[in-house]
Amino acid sequence: MSQPRTSRADAARRTRARVLTAAREQMVLHGPDIGMDEIAGAAGLAVGTLYRHFPAKADLVAAVVAEYVERVADDAEAACERVTAGSRALDEITAFLGRVIEASARDRAVKAAAHALGADPGDKVAEDRASRAVATLLLAGQADGDIHPDVTVGDIYLLFATVPADQPAAARARWLALMLPGLTTHPRPTPRDRRHPVPGSRQGAGAKGET
Amino acid sequence: MSQPRTSRADAARRTRARVLTAAREQMVLHGPDIGMDEIAGAAGLAVGTLYRHFPAKADLVAAVVAEYVERVADDAEAACERVTAGSRALDEITAFLGRVIEASARDRAVKAAAHALGADPGDKVAEDRASRAVATLLLAGQADGDIHPDVTVGDIYLLFATVPADQPAAARARWLALMLPGLTTHPRPTPRDRRHPVPGSRQGAGAKGET
Amino acid sequence: MSQPRTSRADAARRTRARVLTAAREQMVLHGPDIGMDEIAGAAGLAVGTLYRHFPAKADLVAAVVAEYVERVADDAEAACERVTAGSRALDEITAFLGRVIEASARDRAVKAAAHALGADPGDKVAEDRASRAVATLLLAGQADGDIHPDVTVGDIYLLFATVPADQPAAARARWLALMLPGLTTHPRPTPRDRRHPVPGSRQGAGAKGET
Amino acid sequence: MSQPRTSRADAARRTRARVLTAAREQMVLHGPDIGMDEIAGAAGLAVGTLYRHFPAKADLVAAVVAEYVERVADDAEAACERVTAGSRALDEITAFLGRVIEASARDRAVKAAAHALGADPGDKVAEDRASRAVATLLLAGQADGDIHPDVTVGDIYLLFATVPADQPAAARARWLALMLPGLTTHPRPTPRDRRHPVPGSRQGAGAKGET
DNA sequence: TATGAATGAGTTTTCATTCAT
DNA sequence: CATGAATGAAAACTCATTCAT
Numbered sequence: 074m075s076q077p078r079t080s081r082a083d084a085a086r087r088t089r090a091r092v093l094t095a096a097r098e099q100m101v102l103h104g105p106d107i108g109m110d111e112i113a114g115a116a117g118l119a120v121g122t123l124y125r126h127f128p129a130k131a132d133l134v135a136a137v138v139a140e141y142v143e144r145v146a147d148d149a150e151a152a153c154e155r156v157t158a159g160s161r162a163l164d165e166i167t168a169f170l171g172r173v174i175e176a177s178a179r180d181r182a183v184k185a186a187a188h189a190l191g192a193d194p195g196d197k198v199a200e201d202r203a204s205r206a207v208a209t210l211l212l213a214g215q216a217d218g219d220i221h222p223d224v225t226v227g228d229i230y231l232l233f234a235t236v237p238a239d240q241p242a243a244a245r246a247r248w249l250a251l252m253l254p255g256l257t258t259h260p261r262p263t264p265r266d267r268r269h270p271v272p273g274s275r276q277g278a279g280a281k282g283e284t
Numbered sequence: 285m286s287q288p289r290t291s292r293a294d295a296a297r298r299t300r301a302r303v304l305t306a307a308r309e310q311m312v313l314h315g316p317d318i319g320m321d322e323i324a325g326a327a328g329l330a331v332g333t334l335y336r337h338f339p340a341k342a343d344l345v346a347a348v349v350a351e352y353v354e355r356v357a358d359d360a361e362a363a364c365e366r367v368t369a370g371s372r373a374l375d376e377i378t379a380f381l382g383r384v385i386e387a388s389a390r391d392r393a394v395k396a397a398a399h400a401l402g403a404d405p406g407d408k409v410a411e412d413r414a415s416r417a418v419a420t421l422l423l424a425g426q427a428d429g430d431i432h433p434d435v436t437v438g439d440i441y442l443l444f445a446t447v448p449a450d451q452p453a454a455a456r457a458r459w460l461a462l463m464l465p466g467l468t469t470h471p472r473p474t475p476r477d478r479r480h481p482v483p484g485s486r487q488g489a490g491a492k493g494e495t
Numbered sequence: 496m497s498q499p500r501t502s503r504a505d506a507a508r509r510t511r512a513r514v515l516t517a518a519r520e521q522m523v524l525h526g527p528d529i530g531m532d533e534i535a536g537a538a539g540l541a542v543g544t545l546y547r548h549f550p551a552k553a554d555l556v557a558a559v560v561a562e563y564v565e566r567v568a569d570d571a572e573a574a575c576e577r578v579t580a581g582s583r584a585l586d587e588i589t590a591f592l593g594r595v596i597e598a599s600a601r602d603r604a605v606k607a608a609a610h611a612l613g614a615d616p617g618d619k620v621a622e623d624r625a626s627r628a629v630a631t632l633l634l635a636g637q638a639d640g641d642i643h644p645d646v647t648v649g650d651i652y653l654l655f656a657t658v659p660a661d662q663p664a665a666a667r668a669r670w671l672a673l674m675l676p677g678l679t680t681h682p683r684p685t686p687r688d689r690r691h692p693v694p695g696s697r698q699g700a701g702a703k704g705e706t
Numbered sequence: 707m708s709q710p711r712t713s714r715a716d717a718a719r720r721t722r723a724r725v726l727t728a729a730r731e732q733m734v735l736h737g738p739d740i741g742m743d744e745i746a747g748a749a750g751l752a753v754g755t756l757y758r759h760f761p762a763k764a765d766l767v768a769a770v771v772a773e774y775v776e777r778v779a780d781d782a783e784a785a786c787e788r789v790t791a792g793s794r795a796l797d798e799i800t801a802f803l804g805r806v807i808e809a810s811a812r813d814r815a816v817k818a819a820a821h822a823l824g825a826d827p828g829d830k831v832a833e834d835r836a837s838r839a840v841a842t843l844l845l846a847g848q849a850d851g852d853i854h855p856d857v858t859v860g861d862i863y864l865l866f867a868t869v870p871a872d873q874p875a876a877a878r879a880r881w882l883a884l885m886l887p888g889l890t891t892h893p894r895p896t897p898r899d900r901r902h903p904v905p906g907s908r909q910g911a912g913a914k915g916e917t
Numbered sequence: 918t919a920t921g922a923a924t925g926a927g928t929t930t931t932c933a934t935t936c937a938t
Numbered sequence: 939c940a941t942g943a944a945t946g947a948a949a950a951c952t953c954a955t956t957c958a959t
Contacts, residue, residue, distance in 0.1 A: 108932060110942095119935085119941045130933065188450075189317075231459055233303060235446040239399070249441055255462035261432055291959065319949060335951065339920095430928045460922075500868075502938065507943075526822075526871060530928060546930065548943095610872075643894055653881055657868040670864050673888035695945045736950060752920045754957085763954065911933095 088134075089126055092116045093212075095181060097137050105186030109133075129189040138187045139196035141180055145173055145233075146199045149206030162222065163257065169210065170229075174236050174245050181238030201273035224256050300337050308348050308394060316397030320344075342404075345353045350397045350407035352391055356384055357410045360417035373424035374431065374468065380421065381440075381463075385447050385456050391450030436469050511548050513568045514538045521603060527608030533556075561618035563602055567595055568621045573630035584635035585642065585679065590675075591632065594669050596658045604652075604662030626659050646678050722769075726751045730770050730816060738819030742766075765822040771820045772829035774813055778806055778866075779832045782839035786849045795818055795846035796890065797854065802843065803862075803885075807878050814871030857889050 095116035099107045109130055113123040127133035152165040177184070207226050214220030237248050254261055306327035310318045320341055324334040325492035330494040393475070418437050425431030448459050465471070516536035521529045531552055535545040549555035574587040599606070627650050636642030659670050676682070730748035732740045742763055746756040760766035785798040810817070819825070840859050847853030870881050887894055 074957050106932095109934085110932080113942095120934085121942065124934070125939075128934095189315075207370070227455075228458065228462060231448060231451070231455055232462070234451065235448045237442060237446045237457065240445065241441070244442055247439065248446065250441060251443070251463060251466035254465035258471075261469075295959095299922080317949095320951080321949080331950090332925065332952080333923050339951090341950070372918080503942080506938090510943080526728060528822075528928095542930085543932080543946065544944050550930090552929070649883060650880065653870060653873070653877055655883070656873065657881065658869045659864060659868045662864070662867065666860075666864055669861065670868065673861060673865070673924085676887035677894070679885035680894075682891075694918085718954070739953095742955085743953080746921095753955085754921065755919050758918075761955095 085126075087117070088116075088122075091134070092118065092126055093137055095143040097140070097180065100137070100182040100186055105182045105189060119216055120182050125171060131193075134183070134186045134190050135193055137183050137263055139147050139199065141176070141183065142196055143199040144202060146203035146206065148172060149210065151268065153206045154207050156210060161219075162210055162217050166210050166214055166220065166256075167249075168252065170232070171246075172250060173233060174249060175242075178232065178238045178242070178245060184238070219257055219259065221256060221258055228256070245258060287332075288441065299329070299333070303329065303337055303344070304348055304351055307344050308351070308391065311345075311348070311392060311393040311397055314393075316345075316400055345394070345397045346404055346433045348394050350410065352387070352394060353414060354408055354410040357414035358419065359383055360414050360421065364420050367421060367424050369373055372430075373421055373428055376420045377421050377425055377431065377446060377465065378460075379469075381443070381460060382457075384444060386453075388444065388447040389449045389451075389453075389456060392447075395449070413449055430465060430468055430470070439467070509547075510540070510544070514540065514545055514548055514555070515559055515562055518555055519562070519602065522556075522559070522604040522608055525603045527556075556605070559602075559605050559608075561621065563598070563605060564618055564625065565621040566598065568592055568625035568628065571625050575628045575631050576637050577664055578632060583641075584632055586641055588632050588636055588642065588678075589671075589675065592654070592671060593668075595655060596671060597664075599609065599655065599658040600662075600664070600667060603658075606660070615668065643678060643680055643682070648700045650678070718759075721749075721751070721755070725751065725756060725759055725766070726770055726773055729766055730773070730813065733770070733815040733819055734813060738815045738822060764825045767816070767819045767823050768825040768828055771825060772832065774809070774816065775829055775836060776832040777809065779836035779839065781805060782836050782843065786839045786842050794852075795843055795850055799843050799847055799853065799889075800886065802880075803865070803882060804879075806866060806914060807882060808864065808875075810869040811871045811873075811875070811878060813842060817871070820906050852892070853890055854892055863887070883913050 082266070089250045090270050096112045099115050103111070110120055116123065123133070127136065144232065148169060152160075152169045156162050156165050160219070167238060204226050207229050211220055211224060211229070215222050215224070232252055237244055238247075303323070307323045307467055310323050310326050314322070320334060321331055323344070324331045327334065329480050333441060336343070355438060361381045367373050415437050418440050422431055422435060422437065422440070426433055426435070441461055451459075513646050516535070518534045521534050521537050523619045531545060532542055534555070535542045538545065540590075545555070549558060570591060578584050578587050596606070626648050632645060632649070633642055633648065637644050637646070654674055659666055725745070731744045732748050736744070739808065742756060743753055745766070746753045749756065758764070760769065761845060784801045789795050789798050802890050837859050840862050844853055844857060844862070848855050848857070866886055870877055873881075
């Protein structure tokens with residue numbers, strides 16, 4: 074009797090998911106100033122319906138951001154499990170950072186919108202999941218002697234907050250390479266490989282047309 | 285004849301300066317989406333006058349950004365001269381980074397506006413001055429063996445572009461500490477020493493207007 | 496089910512018609528530079544609603560012009576039918592010209608706005624209807640031997656384009672009298688007869704809103 | 707002593723003439739909505755100086771129109787004199803009409819501005835000169851039996867007011883051909899020559915790029 | 918008298934949000 | 939519950955006109 078009655082709760086949930094997907098896509102495509110009408114249209118709804126699910130634009134953006142946090146938490150937890158299964162913590166951390174950085178680049182417009190609207194993600198649960206998983210990863214890395222003992226979860230969040238999301242992929246990779254020595258106990262990878270491909274000297278130059 | 289000579293040109297220059305100051309202040313206070321009317325009001329002018337000096341909002345923002353670049357160039361050149369006078373390049377670079385980071389934090393709204401409007405700073409001269417001075421500093425540090433040989437001016441700009449401008453001063457200091465190992469040849473301070481040497485923390489300590 | 500079916504579409508159509516009427520009236524009253532706010536106010540709407548129906552001022556003006564073209568087409572076709580039913584083509588043409596001239600006088604501001612905005616009427620269908628009907632009228636008149644064989648539809652449009660719309664009704668009537676000999680095969684009425692036969696003077700006599 | 711003192715009165719007159727020429731040129735080039743700053747710049751003056759000579763834009767436009775009327779008066783009087791010297795009145799009238807029509811086409815933007823601003827030419831003297839000369843021409847033509855006895859000076863002005871100024875030269879020529887039978891006692895020139903070059907059927911179509 | 922910086926009301930257009938159907 | 943028309947405040951920009959120098 075609870076299963077056949079999918080109509081009410083399920084329909085609402087599905088609509089919500091459709092709106093969130095459309096909102097993220099539209100923001101990525103047309104920037105954070107995309108109008109509510111466009112988002113509604115992309116979700117196959119009327120504005121009124123959109124406002125029924127999210128009382129204000131800030132709420133919608135907050136939900137999109139929360140979804141993003143959820144994905145990060147999932148990713149961190151998966152990395153955790155692989156470490157438990159025997160994978161090297163440093164490798165998992167490095168790969169995890171790389172994935173989050175790329176995701177940030179994809180969703181930078183979302184973050185811009187969140188910031189502009191002062192949207193509060195609010196999803197404390199997902200945030201805690203992510204924090205716990207990242208802490209576990211760091212502890213494992215520190216136990217291995219690979220991660221500096223004073224590196225905290227806050228440091229990782231600080232890095233997430235400063236990803237050069239609007240720069241080309243090569244710049245993001247270089248940025249991660251510059252960051253890693255601050256996290257690890259290892260010296261710079263290989264002092265011999267010069268000439269990394271940071272295209273322009275100006276910030277933001279060449280920001281268009283990337284992956 | 286001496287009085288009227290300066291009065292016209294000077295009045296225009298002073299008005300321009302007043303507008304730029306007001307624009308920067310208003311953007312810092314109320315975000316980059318501040319209206320032209322507000323800026324004009326803060327400068328004690330009517331909108332029309334503002335538009336006489338800057339034909340479009342993008343021009344005004346570009347001018348504010350150009351002013352910022354000019355200050356960075358001045359700072360970098362001063363550091364250069366101190367190195368020439370015998371100061372250690374690594375110390376000057378570290379202090380310079382700290383100062384630019386604090387300036388970025390103060391003017392973060394300006395940069396947001398510049399990005400949103402696609403404003404072209406245009407001040408290639410100041411940009412070149414800054415680039416040359418930074419290059420000189422890096423070369424000196426590399427000659428001392430303190431800066432990694434593969435670090436470029438582009439790397440420094442990449443860092444500038446990702447300053448956690450909207451974070452508290454302590455976070456910015458920590459962020460710089462995380463970045464430095466990527467630039468220098470020195471290992472992390474001492475694994476047991478919890479007090480990491482944050483160079484620019486002196487002037488960042490009493491910083492106004494943060495969270 | 497019968498009520499809601501019409502209500503949505505009908506309301507939109509009625510709003511559109513209300514806007515068009517208000518726009519035409521305001522333009523006739525206050526000139527073609529009338530603001531969108533005024534038009535909205537005259538239609539009992541907010542500006543936003545006006546912009547929902549017509550995305551730009553040029554679109555609104557184009558719609559008003561298209562409505563005018565439609566009326567001319569209707570008029571020409573009606574005259575055509577009367578000719579088919581036995582009415583003399585020359586009389587119908589003369590009366591038709593008189594009516595269009597009076598309509599032009601009423602809507603002169605609209606045409607001025609259309610020209611100023613480069614608005615594209617776009618209603619090719621109505622334009623074709625008008626052209627075909629006028630061509631038919633001319634052919635019938637030429638078959639009767641009343642209309643000069645070299646008169647074309649383009650000539651009629653040329654006259655329409657030069658109607659002295661902002662002159663008193665008497666001047667418009669006199670203007671038509673001066674034009675007619677260029678269209679017909681008949682000589683000027685009678686050199687001594689001071690009362691020249693102005694066809695459209697009946698409906699032009701009581702015309703509203705002129706000098 | 708009056709000649710060497712050209713400074714005061716003459717300088718003012720020359721400035722005035724320069725402004726008028728610049729105003730006409732700018733209006734013809736950039737339409738009747740050209741700004742006062744542009745006109746001042748084209749005349750090599752500052753706006754303030756322009757406003758010293760013409761207290762309001764309407765006054766400047768009125769002066770430009772008055773200049774136009776003056777030229778028409780000169781033209782009409784010259785034609786008068788040629789008739790007195792033996793030239794055929796009908797020929798002179800026809801040529802005069804053609805010249806005024808072309809001048810109207812050149813200065814159509816001026817007339818548009820005059821109408822939009824409600825500028826009152828005011829130059830009653832030039833207007834009277836023109837009227838008298840035209841009356842003389844018409845009387846001569848009527849004495850010859852070429853011009854219809856009921857044609858008045860007002861008719862000629864009515865034609866001037868409705869010149870298709872924004873149409874191609876061919877359309878203007880055709881328009882004059884359509885008008886002439888209304889003025890003369892002669893039948894249509896040659897009923898045999900069909901196909902006149904009126905380009906588009908729509909009013910205003912093809913209005914760009916003419917002589 | 919010439920200058921041109923300053924004025925400020927006015928114009929078009931956008932968009933988050935509401936509410937009658 | 940969904941719909942989408944209506945709202946109206948706000949933003950960028952223009953331009954005739956004034957006035958201190």
